[in-house]
Amino acid sequence: DDMEIQAYRTIALELLDKVSQESSLLNREMIAGLSNIKQSGRVADIIAGNIELQVSDRQRLLELVDLKQRFKYLNNCLAELIRQMRMENHIRNNIQLEMNEDQRRYYLREQIDAIRRELGETDEVSKEIQKWQDLIKKNKLPEYVQEVANDELERLSVMQPASSEYGVIRNYLDWIVNIPWTKYSKDRLDMKKIERVLTKDHYGLEKPKERILEYIAVKKLKG
Structure with a gap:
């Protein structure tokens, strides 16, 4: 049992060291000094008293008389805390x-604005950006399309x-x-007329035309 308790104690100290790596609030000298304390129960109490624990966890640790169980529970608390x-x-x-990143973008924009002012392009660019903003808002684009448009803008x-x-965008x-995006025309599913149009406007391409007619026929059946 003593060896098992010692193993739990060693794990507790290792976990406490990891806690100290994540937070500057723990005193490193205090952690180092725990190794010199012979009473393992005292070590468990000091650790529990120096880390952030829920009231229920503190209560549970106080209730556990068995040292092995106390260390086991404490180690679980330490692992969760980490x-x-x-x-x-x-x-x-x-x-x-x-x-x-936001700051970097802000400074870049400031630099670009300064360059544009030097080149006399500020008004021209600002007007164009405003024009696109107005068009994006006016056309009531679907939400996902509006996100793409704003990113490109x-x-x-x-x-x-x-x-x-610049020209591509x-x-x-x-x-x-x-x-x-929000305007729809009524489907005209006259199969004979569609076949005539396909034959007239697209020479050859028999397989693609068959697939188109099959698709439209299924769509017509589904209503």
């Missing part, structure tokens, strides 16, 4: 990265008008805002 702290640190790091706003990609936005 998992929680790592998740919180990961979220904080992501938030910081996002903030840094953001890219356009940081480009030089002389760049080749303009053409793409023009295509997006001119598609009648």
Whole structure:
């Protein structure tokens, strides 16, 4: 039993060290000093008193008289604490990265605006961006299409008008805002007429035309 308790104690100290790596609140000297304490029960009490625990967990640790069970429960608490702290640190790091990215984009825009002012392009670009914003809003695009359009517009706003990609994005936005996303025509499923049109306008291509007619026939049956 003593060997098993010693093993649990060793694991508890290792877990506590990992907790200290995730947080600067724990005193490293205190952790190092725990190795010199002979009474394992005292070690468990000190660890429990220096980490963040739910009231119910503290109560449970006080109730556990068996030292092996107390260390086992304490180690589970430490492992859960490490998992929680790592998740919180990961979220904080992501938030910081996002903030840094936003700041970087802000500075880039400022630099681009300064360059445009030097070149006398500011008014021209601003007017064009505003035009596209108005068109995107006016055409009431589907939500997923609007997201794409706004992303492309953001890219356009940081480009030089002389760049080749600037023209590509303009053409793409023009295509997006001119598609009648919310307008529909009534289907005309006259099979004979469709077959005549296909035969007249598309020489050969028998297999593709058969597939088109099959598709329309099924659509007609489904109503």
